[in-house]
Structure formats: structure tokens, C-alpha cells
Amino acid sequence: xxxxxxxxxxxxxxxxxxxxxxxxxxxxxxxxxxxxxxxxxxxxxxxxxxxxxxxxxxxxxxxxxxxxxxxxxxxxxxxxxxxxxxxxxxxxxxxxxxxxxxxxxxxxxxxxxxxx
Amino acid sequence: xxxxxxxxxxxxxxxxxxxxxxxxxxxxxxxxxxxxxxxxxxxxxxxxxxxxxxxxxxxxxxxxxxxxxxxxxxxxxxxxxxxxxxxxxxxxxxxxxxxxxxxxxxxxxxx
Numbered sequence: 001x002x003x004x005x006x007x008x009x010x011x012x013x014x015x016x017x018x019x020x021x022x023x024x025x026x027x028x029x030x031x032x033x034x035x036x037x038x039x040x041x042x043x044x045x046x047x048x049x050x051x052x053x054x055x056x057x058x059x060x061x062x063x064x065x066x067x068x069x070x071x072x073x074x075x076x077x078x079x080x081x082x083x084x085x086x087x088x089x090x091x092x093x094x095x096x097x098x099x100x101x102x103x104x105x106x107x108x109x110x111x112x113x114x115x116x
Numbered sequence: 117x118x119x120x121x122x123x124x125x126x127x128x129x130x131x132x133x134x135x136x137x138x139x140x141x142x143x144x145x146x147x148x149x150x151x152x153x154x155x156x157x158x159x160x161x162x163x164x165x166x167x168x169x170x171x172x173x174x175x176x177x178x179x180x181x182x183x184x185x186x187x188x189x190x191x192x193x194x195x196x197x198x199x200x201x202x203x204x205x206x207x208x209x210x211x212x213x214x215x216x217x218x219x220x221x222x223x224x225x226x227x
Contacts, residue, residue, distance in 0.1 A: 045215065108159050
């Protein structure tokens, strides 16, 4: 059974370029999360969707970041324009229900983004 | 401000010995805590959790202890195995159900 799928696995781009990260959640899961991992801050939640609707985007750092979920099987995280401080590993996760203690989040392998 | 802190970025332990990973939090309203494990080039996977109504939860070689008065939790791995070498993230759930993660601790278990 396929887990959460993310693409690309690695992305190297130059400052000012647009970057699009993609995620396919586990089939049947109703919630999708985008996280960013940095050495200093660990894993930070950027945005959370439930039934394709953005519920909490308070973690999105600034207007350069946007996320969409056009259907239950696909989501994108876009950075435009990208900056060197955006360099990090970006994870997508999905869960059956969403924000519940008993609901495990399943993470994808991550996209390592490097902005030069 | 970091609400969940793992102050040790790395830990090295001999195979067969106990590994103790620590985590501190600042918000006394957190009521559910989790540990995730992450291997290189993979996403984090859920390991073990504990509710604030308990002070201990055990699953095989893994035990999580919660000290609410000190706002501290720890993960004990006994005995440690080389396959346990990974990054371990502590997380706390806030009232809205959002997971707040720490920075992670990289555990290295030497044969």
C-alpha cells in the first residue's frame, strides 16, 4: 500500500525563482498537512487541509508561500519568489480525521529544497 | 518562541545500554504528547504517545515518562539497538489539536 508520495525529492533553484512542491496523500485520508523542518526550529506546521479546505494556515511564513488542494488526492505548496532562507526539508503528511489525539499522521519522505 | 524543546541535538549510546531522550515544554495546557522517529531520507513515523492523565506508557523496548509538574517528558529505549539510530522528535498537542514539534535529537547506537 503506497504511503504519502512527495515530488520532487530534491530541488535546487536560484533565488527569485518559483518553486512548486507536490504531495499525494494516502487514499481515503481526509486531512493533509504541510510541514517544514529546519535545524533551529525542528518541524513546523505550515498549513492544514481537511476535506480539501484549508483550515489553519497560521504557520505559513509570509505571502510568498501558498498552498492548494484541488482534490482529495493532490496538494501543492508554492514559494514565489524563493529566497535562500527557504532552504529546508518540506514534509507532507496525511491522516484519516485530522486534529485528533488518536489520529496518527503519516509523513511522506520529504522534499529537500535548496535555494541558492 | 519554541514551546517544545529538545536541548540535546545528539546522543551516542552503546548497544545494549539504555538511551534516554529528553523533551521540555512550556505550555501547561498541552495534554497529549508523542514521539516520532525519523530515518535519513524518510519521513517521521509515529513511535509512542502518552496522555497527560498518565505518567508512563510502555511499548516493548520503548517507554515514555511524563512529569507534568516539571513540564518534562522522556523516552527510554532499553536495550538500545543499532537499528534505533535515528532522529527522534518530541511533539505536544495543543488545545486546537495541532502538533508542536521539538527540534529533534539524533541518536547513534554504537555496536
